[in-house]
Amino acid sequence: MSLFKARDWWSTILGDKEEFDQGCLCLANVDNSGNGQDKIIVGSFMGYLRIFSPHPAKTGDGAQAEDLLLEVDLRDPVLQVEVGKFVSGTEMLHLAVLHSRKLCVYSVSGTLGNVEHGNQCQMKLMYEHNLQRTACNMTYGSFGGVKGRDLICIQSMDGMLMVFEQESYAFGRFLPGFLLPGPLAYSSRTDSFLTVSSCQQVESYKYQVLAFATDADKRQETEQQKLGSGKRLVVDWTLNIGEQALDICIVSFNQSASSVFVLGERNFFCLKDNGQIRFMKKLDWSPSCFLPYCSVSEGTINTLIGNHNNMLHIYQDVTLKWATQLPHIPVAVRVGCLHDLKGVIVTLSDDGHLQCSYLGTDPSLFQAPNVQSRELNYDELDVEMKELQKIIKDVNKSQGVWPMTEREDDLNVSVVVSPNFDSVSQATDVEVGTDLVPSVTVKVTLQNRVILQKAKLSVYVQPPLELTCDQFTFEFMTPDLTRTVSFSVYLKRSYTPSELEGNAVVSYSRPTDRNPDGIPRVIQCKFRLPLKLICLPGQPSKTASHKITIDTNKSPVSLLSLFPGFASQSDDDQVNVMGFHFLGGARITVLASKTSQRYRIQSEQFEDLWLITNELILRLQEYFEKQGVKDFACSFSGSIPLQEYFELIDHHFELRINGEKLEELLSERAVQFRAIQRRLLARFKDKTPAPLQHLDTLLDGTYKQVIALADAVEENQGNLFQSFTRLKSATHLVILLIALWQKLSADQVAILEAAFLPLQEDTQELGWEETVDAAISHLLKTCLSKSSKEQALNLNSQLNIPKDTSQLKKHITLLCDRLSKGGRLCLSTDAAAPQTMVMPGGCTTIPESDLEERSVEQDSTELFTNHRHLTAETPRPEVSPLQGVSE
């Protein structure tokens, strides 16, 4: 990420799958040729040694065969190559090659080749040292101030410094406190070795101290004499830099100052001779190699730092002067004079990319990939645009109602409820009491016509009914597959569900040509569970507190034929009485009048009547349909039992209020708990610990209270849930009775149901009472309103939990009243009026005149919120966000 990239002067790829590291690159006039030009010497972990002398015909050329002066296989991994005056008696440059167990010094001589084949080199082994220990890296220099020759110091993997005076081995010393090797460098000014130890500090050892210290081989024996001997290896100075170092380098470009440069893993240091920090720079990327190369202006030093983001940065002290892109991650970088070109940057990557480059203002050609687009055809574009605009317009007009195109289903869903119970009941964890809970198997079959993705079946039944499994996933990879799943349904708790209907919903995506991800679609299928799943035959009782009577227009039917499974006695005289016994314990009795066309249902609990009443009516309809009678009808006369209904509402509401109180208490206690915690934390943090003053007891007590309150809230929630189920049953019954009473059509019943049974969950914040109240008031205001004046009534737009239920009760009574006076439930007449959009209750029609005035309001554009300027980049701390270039 930079404006510019390094200009390629010459590059090549070395070998095949060879590995290189920091020490493997060296630039020197190794064959001592007269023109003083540098050669590139590269060794690899594979054991190959290569010498290049690039002279490209033109910039950016690849390597020619004649550029390679020498390639030999040394059969041992090459760890480091250095060039220096390593042979005694001559000041010629020789090549030192470090293998893991061997140090070899070669003399390299060049021979002029014939016309077309270029020059070549020969290599002659001058001497070699076999090493006792595995070597790691080496440094060289005129140790001890000798003139005209270079000595070599090798660091082994286990921390021994071995010094070779050319052909002979001088001595070896163990570094104290050694664990892993660090970089090694020799400073000729102070005549000392510098390294970064495992203790993360820069350490400097004087050569003289090393030379006179106790010999390393005797280390074990002299353990106890160490303290007194005076010959112990003492460090000259140390500097704690707090990190491991990658490389260390000592430079002195003018006589006055020499600096120690240390490249850490996260910082870059420049130290004085005595180990004080001259400056440091925090790097926000991971560096890979560096090279302080020259001093352009007085007192500053330029440094090349390569990093793992393929960048090469050039710093003048701490100021970034240039940044350039490289095609690889450099593990070693050198600067040299090649082919009469001064200052060529030579970089080597760990997989063998060797590149000679120079800085230039070649822009890094970052090409933003094209946005995938279709060929522009303006005619087609217009047509499609028109079509889409039309669709959008239609959607907007129909107020969000999606145009339902009837078409063949891609998927067939069918549900079969088995007629018999499971032979072994699948019910687990039942809280019903003593009765044995049966379960019934439901089988869902899916059949697809086309390929569908991500088909998911979820099944829902009214609690307290429970399923053994309610989620299934399918994959329809080929057309016309049939999949079947089965699961069992049983009653879990000891109250009755509000409905026996279950719902199986399949959601899937249907891929199309334009949309390979698929268009999400949903299919649902309802099924009805048998009554006997929750109900047993029971003893009929003559007396009961709640009774309702259903009139029909046909002669009575024997209850035995209506409820064949529930005949408890075979006595013929009992056919007009039948008892039911719910698994939870409630008893219901159905009486059929012998003479009139009436049925009576009675029970101790109002809400329990619903299921049986509904079942009775359904079965009657079914029975007459079988008989071929078309005009069968039920009716209900007499007043709607609102009083009983209101009691249930009150009970539910009371529980809600109770829950709210409990939650308030809980939040109070939680605040108290946190306050005590904070106090305690402060106490514990204190340097001089103060007595706790029973704060711990208080904390404990509060904790117990919180737990108890949470339990109470949970219990209340359970009760509330049960109460809501009862309320739903009762609501169903009331709706049924109203429908029978006023002979409402199916549409009207649907409206009533929508008003009374909102789909959303009953929660503390938004509960049944206010939702239903809002819906009923809307009905009262619109289709059931008496005068237009009422229509203008404004309601508060926010739904809050009401103070009491009197308002709701009043509205329900009023609704029944209006219905009895001939009101009709119909929403189509006021479709022109604006509907509520986001929040119910917030809609009133506004006279048109107002609007025009507002639309010409002059400052309305100012009301827009400002455009959102996106933040430029999400930083991830582990990746440095910094790249670029300077000039």
Added chain:
Amino acid sequence: MSSEMEPLLLAWSYFRRRKFQLCADLCTQMLEKSPYDQEPDPELPVHQAAWILKARALTEMVYIDEIDVDQEGIAEMMLDENAIAQVPRPGTSLKLPGTNQTGGPSQAVRPITQAGRPITGFLRPSTQSGRPGTMEQAIRTPRTAYTARPITSSSGRFVRLGTASMLTSPDGPFINLSRLNLTKYSQKPKLAKALFEYIFHHENDVKTIHLEDVVLHLGIYPFLLRNKNHIEKNALDLAALSTEHSQYKDWWWKVQIGKCYYRLGMYREAEKQFKSALKQQEMVDTFLYLAKVYVSLDQPVTALNLFKQGLDKFPGEVTLLCGIARIYEEMNNMSSAAEYYKEVLKQDNTHVEAIACIGSNHFYSDQPEIALRFYRRLLQMGIYNGQLFNNLGLCCFYAQQYDMTLTSFERALSLAENEEEAADVWYNLGHVAVGIGDTNLAHQCFRLALVNNNNHAEAYNNLAVLEMRKGHVEQARALLQTASSLAPHMYEPHFNFATISDKIGDLQRSYVAAQKSEAAFPDHVDTQHLIKQLRQHFAML
């Protein structure tokens, strides 16, 4: 080749070339050869070396600079009793973003985050933190995309940022911390540092609190231990004393102890450690850590002074300059922030954060052409993401280079990484549509913004304005209510609601909404007008 090379040497080379997985695998092989239980055999230095190399490799894989990690969880916010003053003087606190003394763009021009700060040009972890007053407020903070949402737990973030949990080896953790004899290791300085970093960075995902204790112990152990040794050995061994003493003077351990204290929320203790470390050896990192402590303690002025002190020692250090600029930005002092960002660029002109921040600053101070140049620079440098193209598109639009606007947005859409980003792009496209007067397109754009991000309060607001112009007052009101409940810190929905209510004669609601708008943006002239007008109405009644 590898067979010939000494495995430890190869592993060490891998480590240096940052091939950590290879390095760790190789170390594992070496350690397997000689079965050892938990701790390396002191008799075999090779194994010790392999063991520590593996620990370091595992650490580096998940290493995050602790300075950059700066997100506070709810628990840290709520149980922090380090607050200095509840009502600080203006300009001395980050909690109350002072009013704009320095003449930067007002809120009407530059949007603000929920914490009341102008939106910054560069998303950093800390730019999102706003401290809610109570737990309830913290939990109920509207979850609007990324405006100052507190994160629920601090342990979550460590897992997210460093994916250490995914790297744990199948046969249990590499180092079983509960079985580690910390006292023993604290006496081995060569092992202790690497081990500490391993525990701090690699292991913090499991049970943060528990492990932080361990870390703290490990950190403090050498510290306490040396203290103890210091006294005991005083009588015994004079020679040992000097080494112990020099060990005790290790600034690095102090910084680490400070880091642990900071993570534990004990800022005062951390401050002490960092200060003591600075006295011994001045390092850039220590300055940064100490400044971070001061920012957490809500003492931005002290932090600024500290940064400047650091700059005296390390002139031109980019991270210090950048730190100053960030603090100025958070204190709402835009001009100073921009100045320091420019200073950053003088030192390092590839600094993305500085370029982005200066760019957005120019943009909001009505110089889109200059902002465009900054963003183009970022693009040339190879940053290629949706946000950048979005900003480029906006700049082009406001600099009247319409030809580039739509293509930029098109690219931004194709590059959007998540739905929130796409929502913002659509939102801005809606703005462009409003700008060219195509309300139909604007309507559709805002709708699309909402499809992508259902909590986009600004889009709700603008949709409401469009609805209002069409004359659908009820829809407009509903949308405005949604917008204001999603983002109570924005003044626009409140003001719009007040205007609508005023027009249809609902003065009471208008007044309430206008007051909310005034609370969100006290200097808004139109709101003041409206309130004045309403007061007159009420007085007349």
